[in-house]
Amino acid sequence: MQQSFFFQAMIYLAAAVVMVPIAKRLGLGSVLGYLVAGVIIGPAGLKFIGMEGQDIMHFAEFGVVMMLFVIGLELEPSRLWRMRKSIAGLGGLQVGVTTVLVAGIAMLFGISWKEALALGMIIAMSSTAIVMQTLAEKGWLKTVAGQSSFSVLLFQDLAIIPMLALFPLLADHAGIADGHGGGGSLVSALPAWQQTIVVLLSVSAIVLTGKYLLRPVFRMMARTALREMFTATALLLVVGIAVLMTSVGLSPALGAFVAGVVLANSEYRHELESSIDPFKGLLLGLFFISVGSSIDFALVTSKPLLIIGLVGGLMLLKMGILFVLGKIFEVRNAQNFIFSIGLSQIGEFAFVLLSFSVQQGVLGKEVSDTMTAVVAISMAMTPLAMMFNEKFILTRFCLVSAGLQTAQRPSDVEEEDNPVIIAGYGHFGNIVGRFLRANGVEATVLDNDSDNVDFLRRMGLKVYYGDATRYELLDIAGAGRAQMIIIAISDEEKRLELIETVKKHFPNLHMLVRSTNRNDAYDLMNAGMMHIYRETFDTSLRLGVDALKLLGHRAHEATRMAKTFFIHDERTLKHLSSIRNDEEYINAARQHIEELEVIMQADREAVHLNALAGWDRKAEAETA
Amino acid sequence: MAKVLIQFAHPTLSKSNVQKTLEKYAREVKGVTFNDLYEHYPDLFIDVKREQQLLAKHDIIIFQHPFYWYSSPPILKQWQDLVLEYNWAYGPKGHALKGKKIFNAVSCGGGRDAYTPAGYNRFSVGQYLLPFNQTAYLCRMDYLPPFVVHETYTIEDYTLNACGEQYAELLDALVNDRIDPAELAGVEYLNELFPH
Numbered sequence: 001m002q003q004s005f006f007f008q009a010m011i012y013l014a015a016a017v018v019m020v021p022i023a024k025r026l027g028l029g030s031v032l033g034y035l036v037a038g039v040i041i042g043p044a045g046l047k048f049i050g051m052e053g054q055d056i057m058h059f060a061e062f063g064v065v066m067m068l069f070v071i072g073l074e075l076e077p078s079r080l081w082r083m084r085k086s087i088a089g090l091g092g093l094q095v096g097v098t099t100v101l102v103a104g105i106a107m108l109f110g111i112s113w114k115e116a117l118a119l120g121m122i123i124a125m126s127s128t129a130i131v132m133q134t135l136a137e138k139g140w141l142k143t144v145a146g147q148s149s150f151s152v153l154l155f156q157d158l159a160i161i162p163m164l165a166l167f168p169l170l171a172d173h174a175g176i177a178d179g180h181g182g183g184g185s186l187v188s189a190l191p192a193w194q195q196t197i198v199v200l201l202s203v204s205a206i207v208l209t210g211k212y213l214l215r216p217v218f219r220m221m222a223r224t225a226l227r228e229m230f231t232a233t234a235l236l237l238v239v240g241i242a243v244l245m246t247s248v249g250l251s252p253a254l255g256a257f258v259a260g261v262v263l264a265n266s267e268y269r270h271e272l273e274s275s276i277d278p279f280k281g282l283l284l285g286l287f288f289i290s291v292g293s294s295i296d297f298a299l300v301t302s303k304p305l306l307i308i309g310l311v312g313g314l315m316l317l318k319m320g321i322l323f324v325l326g327k328i329f330e331v332r333n334a335q336n337f338i339f340s341i342g343l344s345q346i347g348e349f350a351f352v353l354l355s356f357s358v359q360q361g362v363l364g365k366e367v368s369d370t371m372t373a374v375v376a377i378s379m380a381m382t383p384l385a386m387m388f389n390e391k392f393i394l395t396r397f398c399l400v401s402a403g404l405q406t407a408q409r410p411s412d413v414e415e416e417d418n419p420v421i422i423a424g425y426g427h428f429g430n431i432v433g434r435f436l437r438a439n440g441v442e443a444t445v446l447d448n449d450s451d452n453v454d455f456l457r458r459m460g461l462k463v464y465y466g467d468a469t470r471y472e473l474l475d476i477a478g479a480g481r482a483q484m485i486i487i488a489i490s491d492e493e494k495r496l497e498l499i500e501t502v503k504k505h506f507p508n509l510h511m512l513v514r515s516t517n518r519n520d521a522y523d524l525m526n527a528g529m530m531h532i533y534r535e536t537f538d539t540s541l542r543l544g545v546d547a548l549k550l551l552g553h554r555a556h557e558a559t560r561m562a563k564t565f566f567i568h569d570e571r572t573l574k575h576l577s578s579i580r581n582d583e584e585y586i587n588a589a590r591q592h593i594e595e596l597e598v599i600m601q602a603d604r605e606a607v608h609l610n611a612l613a614g615w616d617r618k619a620e621a622e623t624a
Numbered sequence: 625m626a627k628v629l630i631q632f633a634h635p636t637l638s639k640s641n642v643q644k645t646l647e648k649y650a651r652e653v654k655g656v657t658f659n660d661l662y663e664h665y666p667d668l669f670i671d672v673k674r675e676q677q678l679l680a681k682h683d684i685i686i687f688q689h690p691f692y693w694y695s696s697p698p699i700l701k702q703w704q705d706l707v708l709e710y711n712w713a714y715g716p717k718g719h720a721l722k723g724k725k726i727f728n729a730v731s732c733g734g735g736r737d738a739y740t741p742a743g744y745n746r747f748s749v750g751q752y753l754l755p756f757n758q759t760a761y762l763c764r765m766d767y768l769p770p771f772v773v774h775e776t777y778t779i780e781d782y783t784l785n786a787c788g789e790q791y792a793e794l795l796d797a798l799v800n801d802r803i804d805p806a807e808l809a810g811v812e813y814l815n816e817l818f819p820h
Binding site: 545553554555556557558559560 | 663
């Protein structure tokens with residue numbers, strides 16, 4: 001290698017730092033930014049990186065493993081169990097039908113059935129990295145489309161295992177490897193039943209370790225109060241699983257996912273997530289860059305029609321299958337478009353399967369090279385297809401936002417004169433909305449769950465579908481004339497983004513903001529918010545009042561205590577937020593504990609003072 | 625048999641000695657309904673319909689409360705403002721409370737001599753209670769003299785228990801119609817009907 005490691009790192013980071021914000025600004029999403037960055041620095045562009053892009057891609061695929069670990073962390077076992085029908089049904093049918101159809105079509109073109117079947121399986125795969133990243137960025141993970149996409153992707157991860165085992169049997173060409181499955185894993189020499197036992201043992205090892213061993217270990221690491229030790233442990237866990245899984249011939253991503261699910265109920269879930277997150281993000285970025293750089297433009301220009309035809313044809317075919325399956329599984333129109341267009345690319349697993357199939361002699365080098373280009377281009381097309389979907393297709397279905405709407409129906413804009421705009425109509429926003437409506441106050445609602453929007457529209461509410469952080473949507477919703485905007489979105493970062501947009505474009509709009517917890521409230525205060533509502537604060541205190549009542553306290557006294565506590569806590573929040581800025585760099589965990597100590601000390605004082613004040617003091621003058 | 629309703633108002637009962645004792649004795653008397661207002665309406669959000677139904681079902685109403693600043697704790701004022709509706713409690717068609725008896729049972733920090741022209745409170749308890757008296761009149765009710773416990777900060781347990789027994793005797797007599805209207809005319813406090 002002529003270039004030093006640092007030089008390479010600099011190129012990659014610089015490409016990302018330049019391109020991703022531009023892509024975001026243009027509303028294209030970070031994935032496309034990374035891909036374009038890859039193309040620019042790759043052999044087809046500035047030639048900073050050559051063919052080693054492939055190696056980097058293999059390294060960066062580890063980002064997908066981390067992503068699945070994080071996804072697992074957010075998915076409790078019970079929720080996973082509830083999704084079993086959609087995973088097995090929707091996912092199973094997607095993989096099955098796509099494989100069979102693609103293989104069938106390939107055979108029509110005169111490809112042998114073995115090669116056709118291999119191609120079918122490769123093409124059935126979608127890109128977990130791109131789809132999940134894009135869905136997360138748009139805040140769509142919890143929607144029907146998001147959940148369905150996830151089910152399919154998860155099934156594909158599972159399907160990788162039998163596929164890897166099946167490929168050697170499809171070998172027609174003279175294979176390079178020994179003909180056994182498992183990609184050169186340690187156990188590939190064992191007979192099948194022993195392999196099965198080893199596989200089962202390793203999965204149970206992960207589950208048992210996760211359940212019993214990891215918590216004490218994490219507790220120990222947390223007690224060292226060295227943040228990097230916790231991060232190191234979390235990384236060790238994920239890397240260790242990847243090594244174990246690879247050595248028994250399973251997908252590391254799947255192992256990491258299982259470990260994540262096992263840890264989903266543990267108290268270290270958020271800490272783990274925030275430790276892994278930056279690595280995950282950077283590695284995924286690296287992965288996307290290397291996909292971009294690995295697009296072989298020489299090959300594309302030598303047979304452009306074939307490649308473009310393959311990309312277009314395959315994506316349309318996958319989309320069609322997904323759309324029909326979506327209909328069968330009751331994914332409604334708008335959601336179905338998000339779902340089927342989102343998953344229409346061929347995913348990163350295809351790279352693995354392609355190189356493996358060449359190794360095993362299933363596919364020839366030429367087919368594999370062509371397909372690699374097709375896969376990479378289809379991945380690059382996905383963000384564009386999703387954007388197209390959002391701008392042109394979804395608009396038809398839920399009277400979506402965007403400039404297009406304004407152009408089509410200018411009169412619509414004039415009509416929105418509601419004094420209140422509610423951004424986010426989930427369980428929080430909808431209570432506020434219902435309350436206002438019951439009091440004769442009409443609100444204009446913005447939400448990014450198209451199912452929800454469909455439903456609310458039918459109920460006769462003025463609802464706009466889309467990302468409320470966007471200026472155009474706010475403008476259409478009448479932010480220029482409204483008196484206030486109620487920011488009830490659940491995503492903390494989206495809320496801050498929205499606040500910035502409102503500050504910049506609609507400075508006269510009052511902002512009433514939902515906040516998740518204390519930390520989030522600090523951020524909102526720093527953003528200059530005056531009206532902040534911690535989502536669980538009032539409810540928790542109400543529960544506290546009832547607890548006191550059940551313990552025999554007087555109802556009115558308990559109510560007054562809760563009110564006292566409420567006022568006092570809001571005050572400490574403001575106070576601590578002003579101190580906090582100076583000490584931003586203190587170890588986060590320790591700071592949290594110290595802060596809690598200060599708060600609890602103040603709590604005692606407040607309640608004590610209250611006992612000495614007003615009629616609670618039993619002042620002699622009062623009962624004359 | 626008459627039905628007695630005690631409208632009880634004390635915002636910090638847990639810190640009150642006298643009212644707790646009176647409550648204890650009152651709750652033991654058969655035929656008495658004890659309606660703890662602050663307990664039912666901790667945020668002063670009063671259920672008007674429920675309160676009116678309670679009033680309609682009873683013959684004798686007692687406002688039992690500490691004598692805060694020569695009057696009642698605020699929930700009783702809130703209660704009057706909301707529950708005693710026009711054309712229900714008063715006004716040309718307001719006959720719902722007609723003929724019912726009503727009085728205040730209060731606890732005061734000052735002694736009885738403080739509530740005389742020469743004392744530091746200058747006026748009598750009955751004078752301070754005039755707004756209740758007039759409200760009853762407008763609602764076509766029969767306003768009786770108050771039941772009063774004095775010197776609540778210095779009261780001995782023995783005396784306090786005696787007051788409690790006195791209160792229970794009064795309530796029992798009210799339930800069983802054993803009070804002579806002629807005797808009532810001559811007393812300043814209802815306590816005097818049951819000398820200890």
